[in-house]
Amino acid sequence: MAASRCLYSVIMATEAALDGLKGPREQDSAERLADRVRLDLALTAAGNVGVWDGDLVARRIYADANFARIYGVDEAAAIAGQPLGHYFASIHPDDQAAARAAMDALLRGEAPEISHEHRICRPDGTLRWVLARGRLLYDASGQPVRLPGLSFDITERRQYEARQAFLLELADGLRGLDDPQALLDLAVARLGRHLGVARAGYAEVAADQQTMRVLCGYNDNVKPLNETLPMDRFGTGNAARVRQGLTVVQNDVTQDAANNTGTFRQLGTRGVISVPLVRDGLLRATLWVATVLPRAWEPGEITLVEDVAGRLWDALERARAERALRDANALLEQRIAEALAARDRVEDALRQSQKMEAVGQLTGGIAHDFNNMLQGISSAVELMQRRIDTGRAAEASGYVAAAQAGIARAAALTHRLLAFSRRQALAPRRVDVASLVHGIAAMIRQTAGPAIAVEMHLAEPCWPVECDQNQLENALLNLAINARDAMLPEGGVLVVESAQETVSQPLPSNPATAGQPDAAAGDYVRLTVRDTGSGMPPDVLAHAFEPFFTTKPAGQGTGLGLSQVYGFVTQSNGFVRLDSAAGHGTSVHLYLPRHAGPQHHESPAPQKPTIAAPRCATVLLVEDEAPIRACLGDALADLGCRVIVAEDGPSGLNALRKITAELDLLVADVGLPGGLNGRQLADAARALRPDLPVLLITGYAGEAIRVGALPDGMEVLAKPFTLQGLKERLAAMLDGNMTTPE
Numbered sequence: 001m002a003a004s005r006c007l008y009s010v011i012m013a014t015e016a017a018l019d020g021l022k023g024p025r026e027q028d029s030a031e032r033l034a035d036r037v038r039l040d041l042a043l044t045a046a047g048n049v050g051v052w053d054g055d056l057v058a059r060r061i062y063a064d065a066n067f068a069r070i071y072g073v074d075e076a077a078a079i080a081g082q083p084l085g086h087y088f089a090s091i092h093p094d095d096q097a098a099a100r101a102a103m104d105a106l107l108r109g110e111a112p113e114i115s116h117e118h119r120i121c122r123p124d125g126t127l128r129w130v131l132a133r134g135r136l137l138y139d140a141s142g143q144p145v146r147l148p149g150l151s152f153d154i155t156e157r158r159q160y161e162a163r164q165a166f167l168l169e170l171a172d173g174l175r176g177l178d179d180p181q182a183l184l185d186l187a188v189a190r191l192g193r194h195l196g197v198a199r200a201g202y203a204e205v206a207a208d209q210q211t212m213r214v215l216c217g218y219n220d221n222v223k224p225l226n227e228t229l230p231m232d233r234f235g236t237g238n239a240a241r242v243r244q245g246l247t248v249v250q251n252d253v254t255q256d257a258a259n260n261t262g263t264f265r266q267l268g269t270r271g272v273i274s275v276p277l278v279r280d281g282l283l284r285a286t287l288w289v290a291t292v293l294p295r296a297w298e299p300g301e302i303t304l305v306e307d308v309a310g311r312l313w314d315a316l317e318r319a320r321a322e323r324a325l326r327d328a329n330a331l332l333e334q335r336i337a338e339a340l341a342a343r344d345r346v347e348d349a350l351r352q353s354q355k356m357e358a359v360g361q362l363t364g365g366i367a368h369d370f371n372n373m374l375q376g377i378s379s380a381v382e383l384m385q386r387r388i389d390t391g392r393a394a395e396a397s398g399y400v401a402a403a404q405a406g407i408a409r410a411a412a413l414t415h416r417l418l419a420f421s422r423r424q425a426l427a428p429r430r431v432d433v434a435s436l437v438h439g440i441a442a443m444i445r446q447t448a449g450p451a452i453a454v455e456m457h458l459a460e461p462c463w464p465v466e467c468d469q470n471q472l473e474n475a476l477l478n479l480a481i482n483a484r485d486a487m488l489p490e491g492g493v494l495v496v497e498s499a500q501e502t503v504s505q506p507l508p509s510n511p512a513t514a515g516q517p518d519a520a521a522g523d524y525v526r527l528t529v530r531d532t533g534s535g536m537p538p539d540v541l542a543h544a545f546e547p548f549f550t551t552k553p554a555g556q557g558t559g560l561g562l563s564q565v566y567g568f569v570t571q572s573n574g575f576v577r578l579d580s581a582a583g584h585g586t587s588v589h590l591y592l593p594r595h596a597g598p599q600h601h602e603s604p605a606p607q608k609p610t611i612a613a614p615r616c617a618t619v620l621l622v623e624d625e626a627p628i629r630a631c632l633g634d635a636l637a638d639l640g641c642r643v644i645v646a647e648d649g650p651s652g653l654n655a656l657r658k659i660t661a662e663l664d665l666l667v668a669d670v671g672l673p674g675g676l677n678g679r680q681l682a683d684a685a686r687a688l689r690p691d692l693p694v695l696l697i698t699g700y701a702g703e704a705i706r707v708g709a710l711p712d713g714m715e716v717l718a719k720p721f722t723l724q725g726l727k728e729r730l731a732a733m734l735d736g737n738m739t740t741p742e
Contacts, residue, residue: 053149058081059083060083096118099132117129132151155298171311174312180319184215188217197290198220199267201217201288202216203285211230233262242276247273250273253272254294272289272291273302274287277309277313289305407720433458434460436472437456444496451490454496457497464594471568476527480494482562486585494529495531501523503523522594532585533585565590617640618664619663619665620645622668623647623669625669641665652676660689667694678697694713695730695733696717697716697718698717
């Protein structure tokens, strides 16, 4: 900007002088002398402006000493005058066409004056930028006869502009890179090409300041320099200067006897600029450019190399810092990943240990209870056999009752375990919660006893839920028993309440439910059983739902009550929340999903066949266990049925197809071999006979029957069951038209 302002002031100062040259050459000599004095004063102030006067008639140009210095020609010859073509020939070949076009436009009268920037090639081989400005003068007839003008040396301005443009372009290129080597390669190559040198390079200096290692180099048809070299190989004087942070500039190293080393001769180097990078008092690196011919380095070129060196250092430091940060982050991430993996391994080991502990507790509890039951059954059966063998069969009835009691206890235990594992066979139906609770209210009060006040707070109306009604009743009774035991002997208050709730986000958990999956969003009916009893500390709360975990004295609890409730609710697509604190009572919240069907069960009951002759009812029994198949076949025959048996799914389906029309009932085990389980067989039977009653018997429901999976007329009977229970279920399914034969 300062150079532009200076140039502008010179141009304005010379305008008046040029105006005095407009008239004919015969103007008053005194006036011309005054004009010349003003012009000389202006040009002397500028120092880089030459005056020329073109005689278009004689085809010659007359110029002053400043002009001669700018163009690098003999001063006397310039003053004496040179042919017009002499100075046009000095214009750079790449700029000649534009310069001639500007001159032609002037001579054709298309422009009042000429103003053109171009390069000139001086006799010594150097290039200069000039701004040539001139104005035509005409004779009396209107013909152009003279072209006086000025030539401004604008080399420094053009070099400054080129240098700034180069630095901006370089900064943009460096900004997009984060690899230190890529930064070096880009900067050094662009600098070498911009200056038109044979070699450019960047080297890091060792900590001892004695050697330097070349990191990258630009080479234009010269031998690459990529090695570690002693500093003194480039001259002790040069080495001393760069260690002091001084830029080394040599136009021709062969003229510097002290520093004209073998290295320069080996590399064929003549002109050199070497810029040191000193940080914290130590020489850290150097950036250099070199030519194979002598070169008179311009001040702007030296400044450019110094600017590039500083910018490159900053970019390298940034890139290295970012790389170090990335490496540190990567290492940190790796260490975090390793730590997390180690933690996961420890947690997995802990979970496995806890799992094995829980399995041990579970199997130990099962083994303990089953051993007691089996002992009772075994002793009763053995005594029955003795009484029969000795002819005292009448005395065996008491032992039969004892064996049946043991079997009932074992069945109850397996049902509780299946409930906890969420594998029990459920018969979900639409249930009105308020009606269900009112129906068992008297039983809850009787269970609680006189020392405990029972309160019912039921929302009415309330959404219906879909679940197994019997299992829900058992769950509420289990919770009432637990609440009673927690409040005895002092007594307290037991509250049963219901409410409608919409869950839109996971509810907060506590130690007892920490491992439970988050509740699915939707509408729920919340059933809460709350007591004012002793409550549970956190260590007990964390194990509350585990099977066989109990805080009651030995023989007073199985530890399966809460686990059964948990299994039933989660199998019904609901969830459980347990709130308790020592001395502040316990609240168990059962969340059951809202029934999505119609408010009233409108599906008509399927038409069941009327059995005219009960004893001749035809039953297809499909059971894979031979002893069970034999016993059930005999039991069904004793009930007056015509029994057809099959041992697996495919054979059952074949039998079904043969007797479809005469079949009254299908009894099938769920877990059948042969690729067709009992539920699939039942569906196939319904496809043939939509009204066919089906009774599925199972000891483990697994995936075969799930919540909401059983249509009307299809029921489940869990093993083990009594023959009396089987009879009652069959009678109900066949409209009661079944009696036991005499």
